[in-house]
Amino acid sequence: MTVSPPTLDDQRLRGALRGDVVEPGDPGYDEARKVYNAMSDRRPALVVRAVDAGDVIATVDFARERGLPLAVRGGSHSVAGYGTCDDGVVLDLGRMRGIRVDPEARTARAQGGCTWADLNHATHAFGLATTGGVVSSTGIGGLTTGGGMGHLARRCGLACDNLVAADVVTADGSFVTCTGERNADLLWALRGGGGNFGVVTSFAYRLHPVEDILGGPTFFPLDGEVIRRYREMIGGADERLGALLVVGLGPPLPFLPERWHGRPLCGVVTCWSGPRERDDEIRGLLAGLGPVLGQMLDRMPYPVINTLFDELLPAGLFHYWKGTFSRGLPDGAVDAYVEYGASTPSIESATVVFPLDGAVQRVGPHDTAFAYRDVDFATALSPTLATREDCEAQKDWVRSFHAALLPHSAEGAYVNFMDGDDQDRVRANYLGNYDRLVELKRRYDPGNLFRLNHNIAP
Template sequence: MSEVIKNKQTVQEINDSKIELFKAQLRGEIVQVADPEYNNARKVYNGMINKHPGMIVYCVDVADVMACVNFGRENNLLVAIRGGGHNGGGLGICDDGLVIDLSGLKFVRVDMATNTVRVGGGNLWGEVDHATHPFGLAVPAGIISSTGVGGLTLGGGVGHLSRKYGLTIDNLLEADMVLADGSFVTVNNHQNEDLYWAIRGGGGNFGVITSFKFQAHPVKTVIGGPTLWPIEKTEEIMSWYHDFILNAPDDLNGFIATMVIPGPPFPEVLHNKMFCGIVWCYTGDSSDFDALFQEVRDKNPVFEHVGEMPYPAIQTLFDGLFPPNLQWYWRADFFNDFSEEVRAAHLKYGSSIPTPLSQMHLYPISGAASRVGKEETPWAYRDAKYAGVIVGVSPDPEDAPKITQWCKDYWEALHPYSSGGAYSNFMMEEGQERVQASYKHNYDRLSEIKKTYDPNNLFRVNQNIKPKT
């Protein structure tokens, strides 16, 4: 059996009568190339992505998703699944094929008896936070509220609550999904257990998730915000931070960054200057915070804006800086330590950031996230200490070459000191070798499951796991 059935035709090659028959099966809207809303409909979060699908279907229920999957498979179309559209590599869209858009599958239902939350496959994390916050609950997610629930979850889910409550996948209890053959299944730890294992980090390779069930946790108010040091102090701060965060209680999370302060709401004296920064989030007893945080203050940050806030506020802290349609280029790796060479590279490239929104982040994988076995989920790097990402960002398309080059140069300087693979949600389209490196010892098991449920690789517009041959 071949790994992949090549897309034998584009949407434009399908005769009109077939398309009309397909439309009759749907409640949702179809957008095609000639439609006036087409150019807006094909946009994704990353403005650097410029793909032209043959058809975009806005699904409103599971039946629409099943019809789309069947139509794509029966017509040998390239199929992409779009949730929030945030994927850096634009893997929620494709050229010439069918885009299954899930933005109409939205609901959030909180069960106070079990502290669980059911979420639609098209929801954004800000919508989940809005629904759970009045109940004093939160689900571990990322750091930008406009991120889609589906994409972030299926790749792993690293964010402010990772040290306290683990990755998003560690809190995924169940999912409903449409498989490549058009059938519908529920997966959890006692139904379709192999699929349940695979979707907790294996990406969108195994089907279209139409709903999720998460374990939520008691999080109402946090203490959080940034501390900044001059970029010249990067090596000193990184060395100190490594020891501090590894030994900090799980209640304290902080990701370290090299960045430029682009403007408001920061004070004018900081604008357009480069810094080594840490963005903190503390979920513990507020009366214990000052004593815990004194060691940070002893490092004399030039700016501190850390205070008590509702959890949704820290989740939206950066939303205003990163609206849709900016130019983005991403590179990523996992790291175990900050050697002298690593710290020197961060100082060098953090001192030459090309645009005010470009930056580097390192997210800690210690605490609860590190206490899950490296084979319990496909997320193979539980023993890594950090998930690193470098992003070149600009509103100006003319900046695309320079932000891309800076990002690549920064990554190439650090990669020899990395753990070998990357967090899949931080990757562009980088080839099969990088995908395999990012799943390590779990790739073969994922490939076997892929062979069982998607032997012809219908779902391949993703960080693709090829079916076992």
């Protein structure tokens, strides 16, 4: 890429900002262009580090008027690398991280650059929480607008189900506030429709009383019978029990015997947000799944459960993802978990199964853009490696694994579990909501400025 001196337009943009602009050749450019997934090594023409909605408006106007690609970055966790681009503009919201909690109304308003660590910290001070991700450095924006799975989903619904209002900068540079009564169609689209409709500068969430929880991982041998017992357990469990199934290699943790480090196993990551008096009952449910190889299950503040994968999955690793939805966990899917789990390529790689019953299924398929309300589980397949070459070498593993799951899966999948080569599945991801989303895309972004995403073309 040829580095050009600042143009008059670039200088005009700088003059319109309170934040700063980083260009090729500037100190810190290489750091500014980095994203979580190191597979996305791109060189934008400008990185704008916005500090307020005015900066966002100026940047959107600049990219639109110049005809430049525009990538919007919150926490930068987009597996497909949509938080960056070559030769375009990256709008980095990472400095916009203000949060205000209203404990009486049980709501929180958070700026678009916040991570789940930020939001969990702010709300926990008041004994409140809402559904978020499972890695604390994940941005609230991408997770929420994609749907938003997490430990509290069975009890509280998806993150998008708890989104009650948003401020949005649309493609024409307008600042739009949407609620259930005002611009409700745009709010509907933001609840699962991804980054197709604008830049969300603030999110308002409904909160729930959640303080300490019983949480942590329990590890078992990689055995289909363990997974089938998990299937039966979660199907009849109290909705306050969050329990993610994980298939992978044993991590080097002190409570897991060393002989299991690096060996195939499965685990359940528990988040029980019910009363302490029932903790032993939850421990008994887990003990009934099979031989326990290791366990770290204790009372902890809710925000801690969202940090358990942080050390294992820092920024800078190389990721490639696939995803599926399923109704139940058919035996064929269980067999695939066992077969392909046995050849998991690294300790950082994992197959994670999220239960989606309970409160998630009490929302209608047309009430939000997130349409899959009749599935019971979402599966994320992720080879995660230390080098690009190793990750490229494992793409066949995950593609074969994905192909083995497809006969037991719904047509579409969760957009946040899809890599950049899954654009052909976008219509299937939204089922009967797709045509309405196209209509709203034509209204709010007819020129498809916001196309660096799992794109809904106008």
